[in-house]
Amino acid sequence: MDNIPYLLVVMQILMAFVCIVFFISGLDDLFIDLYFWVRRFYRKFFVMTKYQPLTEQQILDKPEQFIAIMLPAWDESAVIGQMLRNTIKSINYTNYHIFVGVYPNDPKTRAEVEKVMVESDHVHLCITGDDGPTNKADCLNWICNGIRKFEQKNNIEFACYIMQDCEDVIHPLCYKLFNYLFPKADMVQLPVLSLPRKWYEFTGAHYQDEFAQLHYKDLPVRESITKSIPAAGVGVAFSRKAISIVASNNNNQIFSTNSLTEDYDFGFKLREYKLKQMFVRLFVDRTITKKSLITGKKKQVKVKELVCIKEFFPNIFWASVRQKSRWVLGIGLQGWANLGWKGPLSIKYILYRDRKALITNLINLLGYIIVFVVVSIWIIISLDPNAYQYPPLVEEGTFLWYLIAINAFFLGLRIFHRGYCVKQLHGWTQAFLSFPRMVWGNVINFFATTRALSQYMTYLRTKKTIGWDKTDHVYPEDNALNVFKPKLGEFLIGAGIITKEQLDNALSTQIEQPRLLGDILSELGYVQKVQLELIIENM
Structure with a gap:
């Protein structure tokens, strides 16, 4: 008990530091929230009243152009065949070709792709020049070389180049939508969402919440502020013009091999060349069958279905940490080194938002630790009636007291907006579960950030290129593929x-x-x- 006063003093200092960081971050998030609602109401009453929204029939009516789908693969033999077959079966498009990048030392993945090539002439192999894994950007560059050779051989030109991953479940209308938007745009990003998880699968399901908030609220705001968006790596298409301009200005290296998030960097390159980028959300009407909770009878109801990409994200703690550490490393650290702080104030602000996770991901867990320690101390003291009663850590009316009150308000806003976005895309049940999953997600983000910092420090010391720290993918079972009606x-x-x-x-x-x-x-x-x-x- 003699050390408790010293521990409480340390906790008070740490609490003040944590509260200041939370306050600064909260102001940033509050600005994005307010921008989102002002923009939403402005568009509803002043923009959408003047323009007719894009319809499903419009995208179906436009004649098909040739499109190329880029699919980098390393050690994907377990999922690549199923993914290719499901894509071929489900998409509503004819003039497409899928180019799969495979490494010479990955014969199992190559064998699975070749099996599908026998079944469909839409699928093609692109063998990289080096053994793998190098990194995703290198594999994509080899795919682009293969696409150019295919165009020359067959005397065709692709209108756009689409990036996908080996775990993607693609909405049947995705490529019709891309076809409609090119060549009006130079880059189009569609929403990327998580496939449904069981309620207790917190690790896999917390992606559902984060991507719902990112692609329902944050990305539209970001596009409005900067006229630019980061590519998500899947469900994103680039125009032929964009690919050509980037290649000609980078010694024919289209995707940056010195970053683990080449898609993120690519979006900034397109903005630098003043190429048009768009984030597009299209909802289409679908009729589904639901069972009445009261009568038990089945009835047909109309719903709005989002044209998007869905996938399973990792459901194992350390697999999630590995994946997220790659994002933190690529966006926060390599992005800082490669992109710096160039651009107007709006871009600098967005770069700050991207990189503040290097601090907030660590501080979030520190805040949990402070609360746990303080509560534990007061419980121990309360169990001993003869113990000395220490003064409160935070006295009412002090600067720290007001700061905690403001941060509590900010936390309420975070919980509300996370739940609101999840409800819009996944329903009420998932919205209620998003709060406890937010806590678990912060734990994952802490370990991902510490791992990313460790990897980057090793890179700075050794100058050895950080390799493709690939996530092991899981493709959904047949009964789970029916996510798009x-x-x-x-x-x-x-x-x-x-x-x-x-x-x-x-x-x-x-x-x-x-x-x-x-x-x-x-x-x-x-x-x-x-x-x-x-x-x-x-x-």
């Missing part, structure tokens, strides 16, 4: 149950008599009701 009419035509003329007739009837399309198709005798219910249940 196809439109009923398209599904029935594809299955040969109804004709295009019958669907058009039913849709015309639906315009005159607004009802569920399934009911109309059944009444017109195009499909039996029992058969229709079975189809909808299994869609």
